[in-house]
Amino acid sequence: MFDGPLFLQNFPLLLSALLTTVEVSAAALFLGFFIGVLVASLRLSPTPALKRLGGAYIFVFRGIPLLVQLLFIYYFLPRIGLPNVSPMAAAVIGLALCCGAYIAEILRGGFMAIPHGQLEAAGLLGLSNAQMLVRIRVPQAVRLTLPGLINEMILLIKASSLVSVVGLADLTRTAQNMAASDYMFVQDYLMLAAFYCLINMPLAWCGGHLERRLKEQGA
Amino acid sequence: MIFDPRIITDHLGEIGSGFLVTLATWTTGVVLGLVLGLAIAVAQLFGNGFIRAPLRVFIEIIRSTPFLVQLFLVYYCGPSIGLSLDAVPAGIIGLGIYGSVYFAEVFRGGFESVPRGQLEAADCLGVTRWQAIMRIQMPQMLVMILPALVNLVTVLCKETAVLSIITIPELTMVLTGIGSETFAFVETLLVLCIGYLLLVEACSRLGMLLESRAGRYLQRHAG
Numbered sequence: 001m002f003d004g005p006l007f008l009q010n011f012p013l014l015l016s017a018l019l020t021t022v023e024v025s026a027a028a029l030f031l032g033f034f035i036g037v038l039v040a041s042l043r044l045s046p047t048p049a050l051k052r053l054g055g056a057y058i059f060v061f062r063g064i065p066l067l068v069q070l071l072f073i074y075y076f077l078p079r080i081g082l083p084n085v086s087p088m089a090a091a092v093i094g095l096a097l098c099c100g101a102y103i104a105e106i107l108r109g110g111f112m113a114i115p116h117g118q119l120e121a122a123g124l125l126g127l128s129n130a131q132m133l134v135r136i137r138v139p140q141a142v143r144l145t146l147p148g149l150i151n152e153m154i155l156l157i158k159a160s161s162l163v164s165v166v167g168l169a170d171l172t173r174t175a176q177n178m179a180a181s182d183y184m185f186v187q188d189y190l191m192l193a194a195f196y197c198l199i200n201m202p203l204a205w206c207g208g209h210l211e212r213r214l215k216e217q218g219a
Numbered sequence: 220m221i222f223d224p225r226i227i228t229d230h231l232g233e234i235g236s237g238f239l240v241t242l243a244t245w246t247t248g249v250v251l252g253l254v255l256g257l258a259i260a261v262a263q264l265f266g267n268g269f270i271r272a273p274l275r276v277f278i279e280i281i282r283s284t285p286f287l288v289q290l291f292l293v294y295y296c297g298p299s300i301g302l303s304l305d306a307v308p309a310g311i312i313g314l315g316i317y318g319s320v321y322f323a324e325v326f327r328g329g330f331e332s333v334p335r336g337q338l339e340a341a342d343c344l345g346v347t348r349w350q351a352i353m354r355i356q357m358p359q360m361l362v363m364i365l366p367a368l369v370n371l372v373t374v375l376c377k378e379t380a381v382l383s384i385i386t387i388p389e390l391t392m393v394l395t396g397i398g399s400e401t402f403a404f405v406e407t408l409l410v411l412c413i414g415y416l417l418l419v420e421a422c423s424r425l426g427m428l429l430e431s432r433a434g435r436y437l438q439r440h441a442g
Contacts, residue, residue: 196288
């Protein structure tokens with residue numbers, strides 16, 4: 001069941017693949033955050049057309065499975081004249097578009113929790129809409145929704161297991177390749193699961209800790 | 220990039236069977252997840268430490284690993300421990316296990332949201348423990364957790380797309396298969412997206428209908 005030398009041989013390979021998974025997730029979270037801020041602002045905009053645009057974005061990107069979205073990117077980018085997009089870029093774009101929709105819904109709750117008086121005061125002080133967004137709304141919304149955002153980060157790391165369909169050798173694909181060559185399915189896939197636990201469990205712990213602290217402060 | 224409807228009409232039979240496989244794996248996976256989830260929640264709330272500790276570990280592991288990895292473990296590692304499963308049963312079991320821990324969390328929250336005083340009152344009135352769970356806790360909590368349950372059911376609907384990776388011939392696998400045969404990726408992928416959007420939308424509409432029904436039921440029986 002357990003093969004020591006094989007473990008030692010596979011461990012560094014998985015470790016470097018873990019780096020790829022973390023990189024792609026972090027980049028997608030970063031990009032997705034900006035998409036999320038934009039879409040959440042659209043949804044809360046007073047203009048009906050913009051509001052509907054934001055709603056449509058969320059409807060489409062939350063309603064279609066991520067795997068299908070990634071397939072779309074894989075087959076469509078070459079069709080629209082972008083044949084040489086690197087797998088890394090394709091994966092980051094695919095993940096960011098999807099997680100942007102989820103982040104938008106999380107941030108919307110945070111935006112709505114900010115008292116309206118603050119925005120009126122900022123308006124009277126001469127802040128522009130963009131300044132209000134960057135200096136007043138986003139910092140507070142992030143603070144209020146941090147547990148939700150960390151949860152989204154965990155979901156994103158798990159979702160990144162699907163990026164092998166755009167040709168990126170992440171943690172999951174690397175383990176798949178190992179198992180295909182050495183036939184030690186149990187060992188390789190258990191190692192794979194352990195690696196995911198290694199990043200996600202501390203994140204989940206941090207999220208829970210923050211949530212409790214926010215609750216205590218609120219009470 | 221002109222949409223050619225013939226690609227779709229020529230393969231209507233395959234697409235239909237793929238849709239049925241998606242529906243079948245989804246619904247059985249949801250039922251399995253609900254049953255397992257309820258069992259986990261009850262064991263966590265009423266069980267002793269010997270049951271609770273390993274359950275906690277199980278829940279943390281399932282929540283920390285991707286669904287795809289869990290599918291690999293069930294499908295490819297099963298034979299090593301003498302559990303050889305076909306793709307479809309393996310997929311359903313995987314979906315059920317994945318869903319169960321999230322359902323359990325929802326059920327647990329629901330049980331805890333019913334005020335303790337009601338159970339104490341029921342105890343004083345000589346209502347048995349089982350009756351109290353079935354007639355006092357269950358109806359109230361079901362209404363309260365309905366939105367969360369519906370949300371999870373739609374999440375599982377989307378996760379069925381991942382089943383194509385372990386070669387289950389559901390909607391995603393069938394349509395991408397047609398796509399690579401005919402090179403008509405525009406048509407097949409568009410149909411695929413619309414199919415999932417319709418499924419998810421139908422599911423959440425049904426959920427909203429149930430919620431308004433349940434809300435009215437509670438209003439009638441309150442006070």
